[in-house]
Each structure stands twice: as structure tokens, then as C-alpha cells.
Amino acid sequence: MEQITLGSGCFWCTEAVFQRLKGVHSAVSGYSGGKTKDPFYREVVAGKTGHAEVVQVTYDPAQVSLEEILEVFWKTHDPTTLNRQGNDVGTQYRSAIFYHSEEQKEIAERLKQALDKSGAWVDPIVTEITKFDAFYPAEDYHQDYYNENGSQPYCQFVVAPKVKKFKEVFPDKLKED
Template sequence: MQIATLGAGCFWCIDTVLRQLKGVEKVVSGFSGGNIKNPAYREVVTGRTGHAEVAQINFDPAVISYEEILEVFWQTHDPTTLNRQGADVGTHYRSIILYHNDQQKAVAEKMKHQLDESGIFDAPIVTEIKPFEAFYPAEDYHQDFYKYNQEQPYCSFVIKPKVNKVKRLFADKLK
């Protein structure tokens, strides 16, 4: 098993998207990339902890590669907007890849460069790529949020379209 830590705006979105993929064994929503130990959600959303909302996943590289996970990551959020995703604004909503080893760093940087060069996005990619240092799980009610709250407007209007996009673009990678 390997670990990946990714932030793509609200962690409810990236958590939901990654849970759908074959080879992903575990997903935990939490915080990483900041300078406060064991922050609570109410602290992170102030923007003063430096943390981003992220999902940390355990995956089987024999079933799904890190590169394939990043393909889904790049396509299910806007990596060109600094410190925001849609109406979600703040440094904790930034696009971030926290790499766990030199291979992950190389793959992330190569893909970012290739995507920028391809012109697939209308603006330069601002995704932060930095070494993983620590991960702090979010409170229980944030875990697998979409599964238990699909009727909430945020889930209907923000998360569900991402779920549908993954089903459309990555059907061969779904559980």
C-alpha cells in the first residue's frame, strides 16, 4: 500500500471522488500543509493555521498508480485558482499535492508541467507541490460526508457534478 495526500478545495469533494476509485482502500479527510499541530476545523477555516483541507488515501499501486490518481485529481477541481474552488474561498481551499517521496514529487511536477504546456486549462496551474510533513484527521462528521448528506445543497450542487464527471471520464477506474 502507498499513501497520497491531496487538497482540491473542500475535502468533502476530493474525499468523495477518491473513494470511487478501484485500488483506493482508505480515505480520510483532514488537514495538512500548515504549522499548527492537531488543529480543529474551526481553526483551519480561519486561515491562520496554514493548513489545507486534504484527503489522505491509502491505495494499492498494483491496482491504481499514483499518476492515475493525479489524473483524477487534476480533472475534478480547478487547479488554476489560487486559494479557492468556486464559492469556497480561503487558503485552506488551495490546490495542493503533498508528496511522500521523491517519485511522487517527480510525477506531480512532471504532470503539472505537461498540463500547463498542453493548454488544457485557460490559466497557469497554481497547485502547490510540497513535501508531506504531517496529517491531522478532521472531526468524524467530515468523514465520508457525501455518503451521509447527499440531500444537502452543497452535496447536490458542488459534489454531485464532480461524482458524475468521474463516472463519465474515468468509468474504467471505478469500483
């Protein structure tokens, strides 16, 4: 198993997508990239810690490649908006890849550059690619949030469309139910 830590806005959205990707063993919501040790949600969303909301993805590289994971990552959020995803605004919602090895860094930088050159987006990709330092799991009530709270308005209006898009764009990469 390998791990990569990804930030693409609200971690509920990111977690819900990666939980459904074939080859992913776990997707855990949490915080990374900041200065505060053992941060709490209220500190992070207030922008006081420097952390991003992230999901630590543990995956089997024999079943899903890092390239495939990053393809899903880039196609399920807007990597061209700095410190924002939809109505979620602040550095805690930044697009970020926290790599766990030099190989992951090289792959992420190569793919980011290729995507920028492809013209897939009008604006340049602002995803930060940073060496992984620490991961702090979010509070228990944030884990498996969409699966447990899918009928809540935020889940219906924000998370569900991202999950739907993932299923439509990547039907061959879905886990079996």
C-alpha cells in the same frame, strides 16, 4: 499500500471522488500543510492555521498508479485558481499535492509541467507540490460526509456534480458497487 495527500478545495468533494476510484483503499478527510498541531475545523476554515483541507489517499499501486490518481485529481477540480474552488475561498482550499516520497514529487512535477504545456487550461496550474509533513484527520462528522449526507444542499449542488463528472470522465476507473 502507498499514500499521497491531496488538497483540491473542500475535502468532502475530494473524499467522495477518491472513495470511488478503483485501487483506493481509503480516502480520509483532514488537514495538512499548516503550522498548527492538531487543528480543529473552525480554526482551519477561518484561515488561522495555514492548513489546507486535504484527503489522505491510501492506494494499492498494483491496482492504480500515482499517474492515474493525479489525473483524477487534476480533472476533478480547477488547479488554476489560487486559494479558491468555486465559492470556497482561502488558503485552506488551495490546490496542493503533499508528496510522501521523492518519486511522488518527480511524478507530480513532471505531470504538472506536461499539463501546463498541453494547454488543457488557459491559465497556468497553481497547484503547490510540497513535501508531506503531517496529516491531521478531520473530526468524525467530516468523514464519509457525502455518503452520509448526500441529500444536504451543499452535497447536491457542489459535491454531486464533481462525483458525476468523475463517473462520466473515468467510467473504467470506478470501483464495483
